[in-house]
Amino acid sequence: MRSPERREQIVETTLALVAKYGVPGTTLTRIASAVGVTTPALYAHFANRREILLEALEVLIRRRSTAHHLVTEGAPLERLREIGHRHSELVASDDTSVLALFEFIAAGPEEGLRETLGERHLGLLDELARIVEEGQEDGTIIRGLDPQQIAWMMVSRAWTEDIAALMGISHAWNQERSNQMLELILDSIAAPTREETPPTE
Amino acid sequence: MRSPERREQIVETTLALVAKYGVPGTTLTRIASAVGVTTPALYAHFANRREILLEALEVLIRRRSTAHHLVTEGAPLERLREIGHRHSELVASDDTSVLALFEFIAAGPEEGLRETLGERHLGLLDELARIVEEGQEDGTIIRGLDPQQIAWMMVSRAWTEDIAALMGISHAWNQERSNQMLELILDSIAAPTREETPPTE
Amino acid sequence: MRSPERREQIVETTLALVAKYGVPGTTLTRIASAVGVTTPALYAHFANRREILLEALEVLIRRRSTAHHLVTEGAPLERLREIGHRHSELVASDDTSVLALFEFIAAGPEEGLRETLGERHLGLLDELARIVEEGQEDGTIIRGLDPQQIAWMMVSRAWTEDIAALMGISHAWNQERSNQMLELILDSIAAPTREETPPTE
Amino acid sequence: MRSPERREQIVETTLALVAKYGVPGTTLTRIASAVGVTTPALYAHFANRREILLEALEVLIRRRSTAHHLVTEGAPLERLREIGHRHSELVASDDTSVLALFEFIAAGPEEGLRETLGERHLGLLDELARIVEEGQEDGTIIRGLDPQQIAWMMVSRAWTEDIAALMGISHAWNQERSNQMLELILDSIAAPTREETPPTE
């Protein structure tokens, strides 16, 4: 197998294993045997275990970022809502890869992945903040609000969803609750429209 | 050293190590050497590593629960605000033990601690929900709202604070931002008072 | 509890454990917890683990020796037969203590019990040989035979029974087969009687 | 070193150690250091300690079975005698591997090797019984006897020889005694020939 394909295969396999066993449980032995090669073979494509995990993390971040950019239709407020909904659906579905992103925190400080994860998350926040700014520019979102603040609250909701799933208490923090939180956030930033607040003559 | 003290010492040491190295990095060797005994000595007080971690987790939960109950003054709304503030201060301080609670998710699914953590968290949620209910009973919090929903959002904010600290991006999600989110939540549930909504002439 | 009773209790417990787990599996922890005391308490009655096992072995040998002496009725040949039968019945029964004697070989050379076991077994052989000699003196057993040889064959049969039981193949070497071997041995040593070999006149 | 050779070397070393230290005393550390590798290296060739021991046991059984099949000359009765003699010589020699087979009972019930040993022993018994049957077919062994019974008695004699050696009392159960037992068994099954039993006029 060609190098690029093999690399991708290794990363994909790693993601699946991370979602299933967590980062500490994603050993080279497991990766290798799932890929169908021997352990040392992995070293032909990556310098060490950490590099594999980092690349997997990168892919995950890129994927979530793409998810943000894929939502292009509608007003900024609508797009934020859509992004929120899609996340909820992913978590609810069997696609564990969403949770995998969160598992990387689970690596523990020793793996040295948290810092990278932090940086990347800031990037994701920026993307959300950018949408908020668009809304402020076209007047659909209240000006004067801090876009970063909004972005953080969106992320906060998403994380809660993830964590609840990881802890196995999704029954208590279900999609409906998550939705309500989303609406609270969006309501608090939506600029008043003519229809909603008729001029008090 | 007598057993009860030793047990406590082991647990306390474990908590410190979990905060520093994460759960996977909290090995028996590290615990023992930090306590100042040999590894097998730990087995005189706990059946195995898992039991030590579980007890540490229990202590952590109990501690946070106590933090809830310690806030007894003021109206329910005020107490929720106070609980929120205290959490922020803890995270901001060097007392890493708050984060330790979160590290237990980091153990990975294989350690079998997540389920326990989930159950205990539901308990913490109930405590917060109870305060909300009190507010609803005395009319300071809007009736008709789901107390669990409010509790979850409070927890959501706290988790975000934790995660940001774990990822080393507390500079971006600082105490001020956290506060703003808290106020958003509390504002949304506060029952309108005479002063706030002057009678429309 | 008084020392002598405690000693006996420890030894009895040890025998039961040896029968169940084998000598290597009979740890001090197991003995102590079965007796209902702590491990160091055993050292108040025995110098070390080896001493406990040795005493247990001694008891076992004494018990088998007693079994030989209990059979006092009938001609020597009959007594040998009876001894053989009783052994078969013991093995067939659930009284695992017979097998325990054999487990001591299982201790491995490192436990240093085999030599003791060997010596004691020579004693048991002598007892059987003595019965043979009696028979030779009163003319019911062929003179000129080596009593030790007969004793060994008796023991050989008994051991085979034990080993088959230990290996879990008693279904193949059952009581009937064991009996047939016993009869072969006894037949070969029985002195011809008048009735059996009538004069060919 | 290549895997097949290494495997064989490990097994051979294990056999020597089992003969010397017994099964419980045959630790991975000992095996590894005797082989000249580190402990984890053994795991490249066997799944775990038990697999090593099982393979060693298998080799031992195969070897004894081969010993049976190597004796092909002479009448069945003669072959049984020869097999018996060879066993005696092996035990008398310094080739401790014969005893190793017996050490596997010594593993104690916990190692889970006894059952395997039992099964394999039944196979060995069948081989001996087969020879007896041949003798019955060509008329040199009394018909009507149960071949399995004879096989068991042959094995019984061999085991006794082994055990005596293990216990260090070979001086009491020496080759001569063992021989006498063998002759007793063979005599009891030999079919009468013309020469031996002259026709009664």
Next chain:
DNA sequence: CATGAATGAGGGTTCATTCAT
């Protein structure tokens, strides 16, 4: 007579990694 606390030695096993092939 017994305990509670601790130890040193060693058990089997897994891990990430290296290197010659």
Next chain:
DNA sequence: GATGAATGAACCCTCATTCAT
């Protein structure tokens, strides 16, 4: 690009034993 063989470090855990109390 991949393998097979091996390593060193570390893992959790159990053992028999000691000693102050």
